Amino acid sequence: MRTDVTIPSPAHPAGASDMDAFIARATRFLEASATRRAVEHAVEWGAGPDRITYFGDDSHEVAAAKVEQARAWQKTRYEAGFGWITGPPEFGGLGLTPVHDLVYDGLEAQYDVPDTAVLSLIGLGMIGPTILAHGTEETRAHFLPRMYAGEVIACQLFSEPSAGSDLANVSTRAVRDGDDWVLNGQKVWTSVAQHAHVGLALCRTNPDQPKHKGITAFLVDMSAPGVEIRPLRQMSGGDEFNEVFLTDVRVPDARRLGDVDGGWRVALTTLMNERASVGSEGAGPAARAISLPFLTALLKANGRLDDPVARRRLAELYADQAATEYLNRQALNRLREGGQPGPEASVSKLMYAQNITRGTHFAAEVVGPRLLADTGQWGTFSWNELLLSTPALRILGGTEDIMKNILGERVLGLPKEPSTDATTPYRDLRTSGSQA
């Protein structure tokens, strides 16, 4: 029971009123700069474009235009003070907490604004904070204001063919040569590399140390000689991510991030900033496609609304979706009231993948054989784009299996799997394809 609202009590530190003011400010900005998204209660079947996208398979021209829209919106945010909510004021930030950031995301998700994932997901969300934590004054001053103003796009040169879930197993070599380092190797699954100006690369600098202790991080100019970006075509048809080949790429030592052989600490900062996007997943075409109004319209259009089997599955889907939505909203509200982020984000991600996957397979079953070929009939073949994206939801941003390890070990306190890979020199480790 709240008995006194003027004197802050220990249970309610000053944060709560700051948060109210922040929410008011952010809402004023959004109201002035964007349109609030209308809540959709019923879907008119057959109206609008016949596309259900998750990953785009836009032409390169359309993709480039969307990048420009994203940069423009980021610039607008930055100028209004919301470009880097957690960042220090000297780099254009607001100096607020990650909770404010999450709260802002939750607010912005209620508005129709350009999708800024191309900038924010990797660059602003993960690499910016890493530069802030590990960069020299010069590096920070060079990159951070440009990145958060939407001018510089950053990508993450982390994964490799032999370093996926086991990221510390990177093999791309960096060898010192005068004031430069020379990089050779291959990176993979690199989102936005084709739009990026700079990439944060993890490289092996000491193979005689155990794998975590011989890595160094560099900021690589993506236009430097020897950087070759090859689009990787996804099973869903588009080519949003890439392979990046590094051949004798010279990086000045001034663009090294953190200590020599201290790159794992840098990588951990990046991974820790992989954002918990609680509550902002309700938007977008995929979420709309598996929403109750959309699936209801689908059933109605296909004469299946009275089919008990279809109804049963619809109810199961809806119950899980609604509960996931409750979970997200409650988590966001706890943050607004001064709480700390909990494991809800992991639960939310697992459920999100499951809800979209099950919803899409359900829709495919209702469409039936008409899913097989594009006959031009609205709302049939178009489900394929989403269907063919669903396997990625269980892989990207940390596979479901790794997520469950993290939940099991860090949240439930279960013991780690015993292993020797963290103590063996890197050069003696078994790699895929080598003999045991």
Add this chain to the structure above:
Amino acid sequence: MSGTSVEERDDLRRSVRELLARRCDDAARRVAIDSEQGHDPHLWAQLAELGATSLAIPDELSGAGYGAVEQAVVLEELGARLAPTPFFGTVVLAASALLASGDLEAQKRLLPGIAEGTTLAALAVVEADGIWKGKNFAARADQSDGSWRLTGEKTLVIDGAVADLLLVAADTDAGPTLFAVAEGPGVARTPLRTLDLTRRMATITLSGATGTPVGSIGAAGPILDAVLDRAMTALAAEQTGAARACLQASVAYARERVQFGRPIGSFQAVKHRCADMFTRVELAAAAADEAAHAADGDEDRAPFQVACAVAHTVCSESAMATAAENIHVHGGIGFTWEHSAHLYFRRAKASQLLFGGPAVHHERLLSRVGL
């Protein structure tokens, strides 16, 4: 909005948990299960003393004037311990029926005893077909000599054998009506063997028993609809508590049980099972929380009618899945009579089917969203 702060509810939770730890450990629970009444009257008295029985009853009727949110705290703890108490039958089902009846006279007469823990009550709705419904009862009530006489058979009545007060749904010439029936001539009770050992049920056979109408004649339908929504909300909290207890038991066992030279919880097959249980528990907790706050009129929540149906579906599934997984994580020991794991399995299945089972929940949920 709920009338208590998170801190106050944490205090309440701690009090109930401590009481249950003291009075309802595994041994005490077994004694209660094997006892004639099926529960420990001392525990019941202490729960009442703590105020647990009066939480959701308005203060003008001897209650504490709180709501579903506070009651959910107690239910979660009772569910976590599977404490055999008449709480669900008396404080949830019967008290909700009295409150929903709008019958102030009956409320003044009957609710204070429930709030104080001195009256055990049972709601007798279901008949031989096992279906929870609000009309077309085989049981009949007819007026003769100015008093109502009830005839018929009610079954699966939770706490029906020990209840001082029976609230019986019966058809009259003017439609389905709720009656208060006290112990007396024409009331026969037959305790039943139950799947759920921690929640007793009975068949009530009425042969000309005297009853007093609760609410208007012909008005049982809407009363029982309201009771169902409240009961699904309360059950969801109980199921969440039970699901969390199963998760905790599994995690504790996976940390201490060593096979192949290491704790089984270090194997991903077991670890991931626990992570999946955690996911289902968190989802259940969110759904139960939403329903409880919505029940108390919090406008920032989902509509109550939808939230309670979502909660019943999600929490039933969660409690069942975690109960089954808990046995599996424990292996052979989890399949023994001595281990408590089967009690959770029994409760989970019984709660899932109590109001009709998944097929019925699913249609109910769809009807709540206009389909």
